Amino acid sequence: MAASNVTGLATKLRSTLKNSTVLTPDSEGYAQAIIRWSDEMEKRAGIVVYPETAEDISTAVLLSKEYSVPLAVCGGKHGSSGAASIEGGLQIDMGHMRDVSIDLSNNTAKVQGGCIWKDVDEAAAPHNLAMIGGTINHTGVGGLTLGGGYGWLTGRHGLTIDEVRAVTMVLADGRIVTASSDENQDLFWAVRGAGHCFGIAVDFTFQLHPQENPVWSGQMIFPASKALTTVVNFANNLVATTDGASAMVMGITQPPFMQEPAVVATVFHDGPEDEAREIFKPLLDLNPRINTTKVRPYVEQNSLMNGPVDYGNRKLSKGVPYTLPLSPDFVHSLVGELKKLHAQVDGSTKSIMLFEFFHMGKVLRPWQDMAHAIRGEHNQVMIGPFWLKPEDDATVRSWATNTAAVVRGELERVNGKEVADSIGEYGNYDGLLVDPQRIFGKNLPRLAELKQKYDPENVFNRGYQLVAAP
Ligand SMILES: Cc1cc2nc3c(=O)[nH]c(=O)nc-3n(C[C@H](O)[C@H](O)[C@H](O)COP(=O)(O)OP(=O)(O)OC[C@H]3O[C@@H](n4cnc5c(N)ncnc54)[C@H](O)[C@@H]3O)c2cc1C
Structure with a gap:
């Protein structure tokens, strides 16, 4: 250039x-x-x-x-x-397009393409409404929605893209179009999963859901050596028994205030406190070092994990699927992988691995419904190294690649190679940019065709390569 x-x-x-x-x-x-x-x-x-x-x-x-x-x-x-x-x-x-307007006649929200999830949560809350947003509310609506979208309300309602009713897009030829089930249906199919490759989302129309109750949620932190096995077994059982109202994200990390690795359980129950306390009793009885669980308005929920993953320093997020029940021994071995990183790279102790435990009942839909093809019963581990210096970039990326392969290896050990190979990657957690075949699976040929129709010169070429780069 x-x-x-x-x-x-x-x-x-x-x-x-x-x-x-x-x-x-x-x-x-x-x-x-x-x-x-x-x-x-x-x-x-x-x-x-x-x-x-x-x-x-x-x-x-x-x-x-x-x-x-x-x-x-x-x-x-x-x-x-x-x-x-x-x-x-x-x-x-x-970032200057962050308006949200709510239409109470049909409980939809028109959300501009530069919003973060905090904007949506806060606009919907006064009306006792909510959208399936990201679990960390400084994450962008644009990137998350165009690539899928899991959140605390996934168990109740599915993926973010399942509640998109329309997207206004600027296309590569400059046209401003609406993609919905009535207009440009093929584009609507493509943008729900591979949207970043097709244009710029000016705004989204989302179907909101009633969110009347305060929820019960918070974080419990335990020493990993004492509690990890119990916490993993609890989480396996939680997903197997919930109807979608309860969920958990389990982090393994080395908090600055502890001398050893910790397990951080961020818990969520969309229902009354007594019900929640009964469900989460095995964790509450485990004598957490820190316990912030309480009744709170839903609008606070997506801010609970903000702090440790705020802006600043070098970070990466790489997701890998896993199936339940997760083996506690395997998670113990990943604590070992984190320790290897700490030993290799200065300033990497804030690194974290986050295991999502969401009920997937509402996510299960035919893979061909829209571009997002990952519709199985599995959850995601997010491998999240933190580090300080550019000279460590290659070492950390190589550690993340190897650790992702270790998690894939476990998926194969548990399910067999054929089943494991059929489980693709979640593109939004793709900090290492894998082959789009792994993300879109059998939807890739149709996506490549639509890319030729809507962006033949590959103007939007910075993410997955659906066609050869110019
Ligand atoms: C701390 C953290 C928490 C996360 N939590 C979740 C979670 O709970 N659930 C989940 O599903 N994912 C989560 N993710 C993953 C997240 O969905 C992706 O990182 C997503 O790409 C972020 O979108 P963004 O707009 O913030 O990012 P950006 O880096 O700004 O953009 C990411 C991609 O989206 C494109 N893009 C962004 N906005 C637009 C637009 N308006 N039009 C066209 N293209 C656009 C960009 O070009 C780029 O390709 C999380 C990531 C992080 C780092």
Whole structure:
């Protein structure tokens, strides 16, 4: 990409865009604009545009093509694959488009493509409504929704994409279209799982659900050496017996206030306190070192895990599927993998592995319903290394790749190779960018066809490669 094209494009964008902010590396606010959830993903874009309207997004896309300057799109900036940032090119940052409007006539929300989940949770709460959002509320609605979306309400209602009623998209040819079950049905199929490859989501229309009750939830922290086996066995049983109202995320990590690895149980019950206390009694009786469980409004739920995974430092999130029941011995062996990382890489003790224990009954749908193909009974382990220095990037990535292979190995040991091979990867936890075949499975040929129809020049090429990169 020629530097003169980037300069020319910046000048043109500044004179053409009506309602948007255009930054270049010499602008005030530029340093802030390229910050990402993981410092490793910070890249020095040649231009950052914060659009305010669909029309300005469309103009930016068309001008980037005219000037041959590649583009990247970002929303909540949580991706750790590098797809949402760009060295030297045009960064379209949706962060100025964060409105949420609720339509109480049908309990839907129109949510702009730059929102984070906190925006949605807080707009819906006064109406006793909620959406299946991410479990950490500073995560972006755009990236999470376009790739699937699991959350605390998955047990009750399924995936985020299952509740998308329409998406307004800016396409590679600049058109602003609606994708829904009535309009552009093939695009609607594609954007629910592979949306990042098809355009820029201006807004989503979500079906909200009544969320009348306060919920019971919080965190319990135990020394792993004493409690891990009990906690894993409890969680296996929880998923097997809940109707979807209860869920848990189990972390293994080394908290700064403990001298040994800990198991952190973040628990959730969408129902009354006495019912919750009975269900979670085996954990409450285990004498947690810290216990923050209590009755709280649902709107607080997606902030419970925010702190330890906030912005700052270098991080990666790589998901690998696992099936229940999870073996406690296997999780003990993963504590050993974490210790190996601590020994190898300075400043890596904040690293965490998060095991989701969600009831999957509402997720099970035919894989061909929409692009998102991962519809099995399995849950995800999120391998989340934290580190400080760029010189450790390769070591940490290699550790994450090896640890992901260890978890895959366990999936094979438990289920046999053929079944394990049929279980794909969740694209949104794909910090290491695997082959799209592993993410979309049998949906890949149709996606490749639709990519030719909607983005034949592969303008949106920063994530999975559905067709060859230009
Ligand atoms: C701390 C943390 C917690 C998480 N929790 C969950 C969880 O509970 N459930 C879950 O399912 N996933 C979760 N994830 C994974 C998350 O879904 C992905 O990282 C997702 O890509 C983040 O979206 P974003 O908008 O924040 O990221 P970004 O890095 O901004 O974008 C990620 C991808 O989405 C594209 N994109 C973003 N917005 C738009 C838009 N408006 N139009 C077109 N493309 C867009 C980008 O181009 C990029 O390809 C979590 C990740 C992290 C780091």
